[in-house]
Amino acid sequence: MQWEGISEFVYVAENESFTKAAKKMAISTAQVSRQISALEKRLNIKLFYRTTRKVSLTEEGRVFYQHCRSVLDGLDEAERAITNLQSRPQGKVKLTAPVTYGEQQILPLINDFMLEYGDVEVTAYLSNQQVDLVEEGYDLAIRLGKLSDSTLMAKKLGKRTNHVCASPAYLAQYGIAHSLSELAKHSCLLGTIDYWRFTEASKEKNLRVSGKVRYNSGFGLVDAALKGLGIVQLPDYYVQQYLENGQLVTLLDNYRVADDGIWAVYPQNRHLSPKIRLLVDYLAQHLN
Secondary structure (H helix, E strand, O other): OOOOOHHHHHHHHHHOOHHHHHHHHOOOHHHHHHHHHHHHHHHOOOOEEEOOOOEEEOHHHHHHHHHHHHHHHHHHHHHHHHHHHOOOOOEEEEEEEOHHHHHHHHHHHHHHHHHHOOOEEEEEEEOOOOOOOOOOOOOEEEEEOOOOOOOEEEEEEEEEOEEEEEOHHHHHHHOOOOOHHHHHHOOEEEOOOOEEEEEEOOEEEEEEOOOOEEOOOHHHHHHHHHOOOOEEEEEHHHHHHHHHHOOOEEEOHHHEOOOEEEEEEEEOOOOOOHHHHHHHHHHHHHHO
């Protein structure tokens, strides 16, 4: 009931004519007139000034028109979005992702996605530096951990777990660290930062650690840990297979930091194109 007469009202307002509105809507002028009259009666306001030559909006009519136009625009947008849902994705996608995670997790899934949707072309740039998606023309970025750019839309794809671990041979020789303070006695294998993240007393804590190895390569750190050079803290996609086969053993699980989010972020658009929406959904399905 509330929608009756709205389309007729907007058409008359924009064409300043009942007759022209009726022609564009492919209905009779009498029907348009009846709908407008019923709408005015329901609202208890006069929407138009009518003369033999011209139809114009009243002050109340102008206010009502602005709101009705927005509503109809929203309906048009909803219809386009639904149409896009039924469209087969095609065209180019440009995305960026962190280097190692992109190589191990994202690119293999994109390859599978392209086998399923052969009309999609993907260009991927792997970098551990955050790029400006809008400035550099990216459709999508995969980011890990906490998000900082609030101007972007985001969807959580999954999570990653950080493990502190070492080889059984190292632990047999140097002992197991049971508390954070005991890490000071051990050789810690460092990446690009000199602290590790933990949770203690329900609060996240950055603990400074030290050792004789510092690499900007997760694979290099894993290899060092496997060869008994020390203890390492790395995300699960570096170490999970070695934890499962016993080549590495986790430590300090009670202090493990909360899992990090894995996110798809993209510029704010009125709606995602089919190719981007399907790709994001595909990644979320397979990364969870």
